[in-house]
Amino acid sequence: MTAITMQSTRPSRSEDPAMSDAIPAKIHVQDFDFYYGEAKTLHGISLDIPERQVTALIGPSGCGKSTFLRSINRMNDIIPDAHGEGVIEIDGRNIYSGGVDAVELRRRVGMVFQKSNPFPKSIYDNVAYGVRIGGKKNKKELDEIVEKSLRRAALWDEAKDRLHQSALAMSGGQQQRLCIARALAVDPEILLMDEPASALDPIATSKIEELIYELKENYTIVIVTHNMQQAARVSDRTAFFMLGKLVEYGETKTIFMNPKQKMTEDYVTGRFG
Amino acid sequence: MQRHFDKDIEDIKDLLLRMGAMVEDSIAQSIRALIERDTRLAEEVIARDDEIDRMELAIDKLTIELIAKMQPAASDLRFVATIMKITPELERIGDLAQDVCERVIELNREPQLKPVSQLPQLAESAQRMVREALDSLVNGDADLARSVIQQDDVADALTEDSFRALLTYMLENPRNISPAIRLTFVGKYFERMADGATNICEMVVYLVEGKMIKHAGSENR
Numbered sequence: 001m002t003a004i005t006m007q008s009t010r011p012s013r014s015e016d017p018a019m020s021d022a023i024p025a026k027i028h029v030q031d032f033d034f035y036y037g038e039a040k041t042l043h044g045i046s047l048d049i050p051e052r053q054v055t056a057l058i059g060p061s062g063c064g065k066s067t068f069l070r071s072i073n074r075m076n077d078i079i080p081d082a083h084g085e086g087v088i089e090i091d092g093r094n095i096y097s098g099g100v101d102a103v104e105l106r107r108r109v110g111m112v113f114q115k116s117n118p119f120p121k122s123i124y125d126n127v128a129y130g131v132r133i134g135g136k137k138n139k140k141e142l143d144e145i146v147e148k149s150l151r152r153a154a155l156w157d158e159a160k161d162r163l164h165q166s167a168l169a170m171s172g173g174q175q176q177r178l179c180i181a182r183a184l185a186v187d188p189e190i191l192l193m194d195e196p197a198s199a200l201d202p203i204a205t206s207k208i209e210e211l212i213y214e215l216k217e218n219y220t221i222v223i224v225t226h227n228m229q230q231a232a233r234v235s236d237r238t239a240f241f242m243l244g245k246l247v248e249y250g251e252t253k254t255i256f257m258n259p260k261q262k263m264t265e266d267y268v269t270g271r272f273g
Numbered sequence: 274m275q276r277h278f279d280k281d282i283e284d285i286k287d288l289l290l291r292m293g294a295m296v297e298d299s300i301a302q303s304i305r306a307l308i309e310r311d312t313r314l315a316e317e318v319i320a321r322d323d324e325i326d327r328m329e330l331a332i333d334k335l336t337i338e339l340i341a342k343m344q345p346a347a348s349d350l351r352f353v354a355t356i357m358k359i360t361p362e363l364e365r366i367g368d369l370a371q372d373v374c375e376r377v378i379e380l381n382r383e384p385q386l387k388p389v390s391q392l393p394q395l396a397e398s399a400q401r402m403v404r405e406a407l408d409s410l411v412n413g414d415a416d417l418a419r420s421v422i423q424q425d426d427v428a429d430a431l432t433e434d435s436f437r438a439l440l441t442y443m444l445e446n447p448r449n450i451s452p453a454i455r456l457t458f459v460g461k462y463f464e465r466m467a468d469g470a471t472n473i474c475e476m477v478v479y480l481v482e483g484k485m486i487k488h489a490g491s492e493n494r
Contacts, residue, residue, distance in 0.1 A: 229344055256346045258483030268346040271274050 026051035026190060026220040027072060032086035034067055034244075036079070041067050043244045045086070049237075054212060054221045056235035056252065058228065060272065063241040065224050069192050072222060073109035074102045090190070107134070110183030114195040116175035118167035118182075123150075123159050126167045126178055130186040145185055152218075153181035154211050173204025177211065184215075191215065193223040197230065209234050228268055232256045240264045278343045285335050285356055289363075292328040293407040296363050299325070299370035300403060300466065304396045306377045307459065310385065315374035325367040332360045348480075355480040359410065359473050366403060366469040369462045376455045376462075386442060386452045391435035392460055398428050399463040402470035409474055415481040418474035419494065422486075428467035435460045 025048035034042035042064045049055045057065040070076045071084050074095060088095050095105055107130070118126050127146045136142060146163070150156040155177045159170075167178055176196060183191060193212070197205040212221060212234045225231050231238055231252065238255040240248045240263075248255065248264040259265045266272050299318050306315040336356050339345065345353050380386075402421050409418040439453040439460075475487045478494075486494045 228346060232346070257350055259347055265347045269349050270276055 023050040023053060025049060026090065027222075028087070028089040028092070030087040030089075032068075032071065032084060032088055034064070034071060034076070034084045035082065037081040041244050042071070042084075045246050047239060047246060047249050049220065049222060051220050052216055052218070053236040054216050054223060054234050056231035056238045057222065057224045057241060058226075058231050058238060059241035059247075059267070061226075064244040065239075065241045066194055068241065069194055069222060069224050070111075072190070072192055073106045073111060075106070075111065077102055107186045108188055109190040109192060110186065110188035111192045112176070112179050112183055112194070112196045114198050116172060116179050116199075118170070118175050118178050120166070120168055122164045123167050123170070123178060124163040127181050127185050129182060134186060149181040149185040150178075152184050152215065153177045154207065154214070155181055171204070173200050173207060176200060176204070176208060180208075180211065180215075184219075188219065190220045190222065193221065195224055195226060198226060205230070228256075228270075240267060242267070278339065281335065281339050281343075282349070282352065285332060285339065288328060288332050288335065289356060289360065290407070290411065292325060292332065292360070292363055293410075295321070295325050295328070296367045296370070297400070297404055297407065299367055300396075300400045303370040303373040303377070304393070304400065306374055307380075307396070308393060310377070310381050312378050312381045315377040315381075318374045319371050322367055322371045325364060329360050329364040332356065336360075351480050351483060355410075355476045358476045362469045362472050366466050369466050369469070372462050373459050376459050380452055380455050383452045383455075384448075386449060386456065389435050389438045389442075389456060391431050391438060392456065392463075395428060395431035395435055395460060395463045398424065398431060399466040399470070402428065402467050403473075406470040406473040406477070409477045410480075413477075413481050415478045418477040418481075421474045422471050422494065425467055425471045428464055432460050432464040 027049035029048070030046050032042060032045040033040060045068060057069060059065045067076065071088060072090075072095075076082050076084065084096055086096075090105075090109070093100070119129060121129070124146055127149050128142050131142060131145050136145070147156060147160075150159050155174060158174060159178070162169075167175065170178060176199075180191075180196075196212075197208045200208065209230065212223065215221060216236075223231075223235065235252045237250065238252045239246055240255065240259075240261075242263055248259055248261045250260075254260075255264060256268055259268060299321070302314055302318045305311065306318065336353055340353060343349070402424055405417055405421045408414065409421065436457055439457050442449040443453045472487075475485075478484060478486050
């Protein structure tokens with residue numbers, strides 16, 4: 001394997017054509033390292049993730065993309081001996097500085113996982129779960145939030161007549177959209193998606209992709225995917241990770257038509273190895 | 274790492290190069306038929322244009338299959354886009370060689386006109402540009418492609434010069450009008466071949482550098 005000898009991979013905003021137009025950065029990452037115990041798994045990651053855009057993280061297994069994704073809402077905090085160094089700012093505030101409440105952070109930064117993980121409760125209770133924990137108990141208010149969230153997740157029509165039936169009776173694709181609805185119910189600003197469609201059939205995948213496209217109107221979305229075509233279809237910007245480093249980051253069309261780095265070229269064309 | 278569809282890409286390249294070689298040969302034979310007033314040779318060139326057409330269809334089929342099966346990205350995507358733009362250019366150049374031969378057959382039924390020195394120069398220029406365009410494609414040589422693009426101005430100037438010479442012949446004697454008009458067409462065909470070579474070279478630059486220089490103006494090429 002060739003050694004990665006990249007300098008800082010993040011162009012300054014003035015050099016980066018896609019960032020120079022007025023889209024503000026929702027997430028600013030500067031020289032971010034991550035360690036599992038002694039092992040350094042992310043090396044000096046720097047990038048700006050624009051607001052209300054879809055940013056795809058791609059790279060081979062073990063490249064650090066999921067670790068990076070989970071760093072954005074500090075999900076890695078729960079892993080013993082793991083810690084991050086450097087800056088990840090959301091709206092200008094470093095989420096790794098003292099005084100940031102991880103629970104409140106995760107409300108603002110929702111997450112959807114590879115395998116849908118509905119609670120063994122009704123559809124309604126799944127969506128209302130986080131809101132109730134947050135202290136809202138008023139039924140009318142909850143009804144409204146459940147409906148709005150299910151609508152935003154493009155699930156309302158399929159779920160409205162069975163709201164009090166078990167979520168586990170839904171199909172895999174519906175369960176995944178339910179998890180998205182559950183994440184949306186607490187009114188996040190950012191949605192992190194870790195291979196959200198990898199366990200779904202093409203029709204359910206297509207629904208999730210359409211949903212992502214609609215959701216970006218209101219949310220900043222960061223998605224990890226192993227499916228190159230999916231990254232090309234759904235994202236505005238793509239970041240290619242390799243061996244814990246950010247090799248290339250840019251507009252998705254550039255990454256898939258004319259990448260600057262040979263390593264990116266080899267990866268997106270499947271020549272890797 | 275070798276990928277199984279690398280063989281498909283090689284097959285497409287191979288077919289395109291065979292088609293390119295046939296087109297080059299058609300140009301060479303059309304020039305010979307013109308200079309030597311060889312009707313039989315002209316008929317041979319016309320007859321084998323069908324083979325070039327069949328190759329175009331075969332390349333189209335393989336390229337579309339490649340898109341469907343492998344959904345190419347990056348340099349593979351640029352390769353496929355380039356092939357899809359270059360193949361019809363080559364086919365068109367083959368058609369133009371056929372057009373030259375059709376005019377040759379007509380010219381051979383009429384008295385011979387005085388030679389127009391610019392016309393063989395133009396023909397050779399077009400032939401060289403097509404050959405070098407194909408070389409630049411085979412070798413992924415963007416510098417050669419750019420030098421071919423620059424030669425297009427020379428071909429245009431030779432077309433204009435040959436037209437002026439032919440116009441003089443027409444003014445000198447109305448009996449010259451018919452063959453001179455046919456030769457004006459022939460000049461235009463060669464000039465269009467040079468344009469085709471230029472278009473191919475623009476795509477070679479895109480293939481190699483990812484930069485679309487078509488309609489870009491000389492300062493951005």
